[in-house]
Every structure is written in structure tokens, then in C-alpha cells.
Amino acid sequence: DAGVTQSPTHLIKTRGQQVTLRCSPISGHKSVSWYQQVLGQGPQFIFQYYEKEERGRGNFPDRFSARQFPNYSSELNVNALLLGDSALYLCASSRGQQETQYFGPGTRLLVL
Amino acid sequence: AQSVTQPDIHITVSEGASLELRCNYSYGATPYLFWYVQSPGQGLQLLLKYFSGDTLVQGIKGFEAEFKRSQSSFNLRKPSVHWSDAAEYFCAVGPSIYNQGGKLIFGQGTELSVKP
Numbered sequence: 746d747a748g749v750t751q752s753p754t755h756l757i758k759t760r761g762q763q764v765t766l767r768c769s770p771i772s773g774h775k776s777v778s779w780y781q782q783v784l785g786q787g788p789q790f791i792f793q794y795y796e797k798e799e800r801g802r803g804n805f806p807d808r809f810s811a812r813q814f815p816n817y818s819s820e821l822n823v824n825a826l827l828l829g830d831s832a833l834y835l836c837a838s839s840r841g842q843q844e845t846q847y848f849g850p851g852t853r854l855l856v857l
Numbered sequence: 858a859q860s861v862t863q864p865d866i867h868i869t870v871s872e873g874a875s876l877e878l879r880c881n882y883s884y885g886a887t888p889y890l891f892w893y894v895q896s897p898g899q900g901l902q903l904l905l906k907y908f909s910g911d912t913l914v915q916g917i918k919g920f921e922a923e924f925k926r927s928q929s930s931f932n933l934r935k936p937s938v939h940w941s942d943a944a945e946y947f948c949a950v951g952p953s954i955y956n957q958g959g960k961l962i963f964g965q966g967t968e969l970s971v972k973p
Contacts, residue, residue, distance in 0.1 A: 749900075776959060778959055778960075778961075780961075786965060786966070787861075787947050787949075787963030787964055787965050787966050788901070788947070788961070788963050789963075790960045790961060790962070793959045793960065795959070800959065801959060801960050803960070835900055835901065837901075837961075839959060842959045843889075843951070843959055844959075845891075845903065845906055846903075846951075846959065846961060847903060848893070848900040848901040848902070848903075849900050850899055850900040851899075851900045853898075
């Protein structure tokens, strides 16, 4: 079975721009979570979606938003990019909201 | 506040030597506990998990971890390290009655180097 897939793999943006990152979960998984990993640190929780509804949100500004589609794929949007948004953005999927999370390869975002 | 501490930022071991990576957590109740590994430029791969039951859990690639409630620890071990084990290792805690959502809280990570 295919694992979690994310696109694009790399992205370069300038300050003030907007970006959309995409994630496809493992087949049969209904929950998607997003994490931000800044260089040298552990991943930080941004959002969790389950059955197309937001079920958890981390300590991130309103510039960050997400949604989940009927096929359980998900998008993460970040508006008004700042230099500090440069990071590896990881998507994880799980069968249910509180079940084991499996991670994708990530999207590396560089904001100049 | 819920937190995870990995006291060792960087560890170097010789190939064939044993390994123990430390993880301590602060939580209101027994959480779900995980170890993930991340190779450079890659996502996270699940090594093992503890939900309940036997406190010694076996994972992939010959890794094991032991949950010690009295010490709030979940240390990762491997009896003989291979060069391919060089990577960054993350301990994480997951849902409990204090964290109803699916949020994982990660430690800062321990970078493992393996010398020939």
C-alpha cells in the first residue's frame, strides 16, 4: 500500500506570499494531521482533521488554515508568509483521531 | 504542561556497540508513547509504540523501549548499532484523557552518529 504522500517536495516563496501544501493519506485513513518542523527542533502540531472537521489546533496564528476533502486528502494554507515560516511541513495520517500516526516525507518550504 | 524531554542532543556510538536514548515525559496520566526516526531530509518513520500492557515493547530494526511509570521514562535501546542507524530520533507522547485530540507532542530529538 502507498504511504502518505505530500506535494510539492520543495517550495521557495517570498515574504508576503501565500502557499498551499497538499497531503494524501494512506488508503482507509480518515484523519490527517499537520506539523511544522523548524531546523534542529521536533515537529510542532498545527492541525488535525478527522472526517472533514477540524478536531485540534496548535498554537499557530490565523495565517495558517487547513481543510480536508471528502476523499480525506488535505490542504494546508499559509498566508502572508514570514521568514520564520521556513520549515519542513509534515503531514501524518491515522485511521482514527487517536490512533497511530504515519508520516509523509514532508514539504520543505523556504521563505526569502 | 505536557512535555517531552530528550536530554541528549547528540550521541556518538561505535558500530556494534549498544545504544540507549533517553526520553522523559510530563503528563497527567499514562500517555501513548512513541519513538520515531528521521533520516536527513526525510519524514518520520515509526519505530515502536506503547499504549498499555507489557512495559517492554519491541519495534522495527531491532529496537526496543521500556516504559517506566515511576521514572516517567520511555528509553529506546538497541543491543548492537549498525551504521545505517545514524539518524535523528524523536520521542513523542500522544492522546490521553488530558489530550483528547490526536496531537503528538515531540521532544527536541537526539541525533545519533555511528563511527566505524
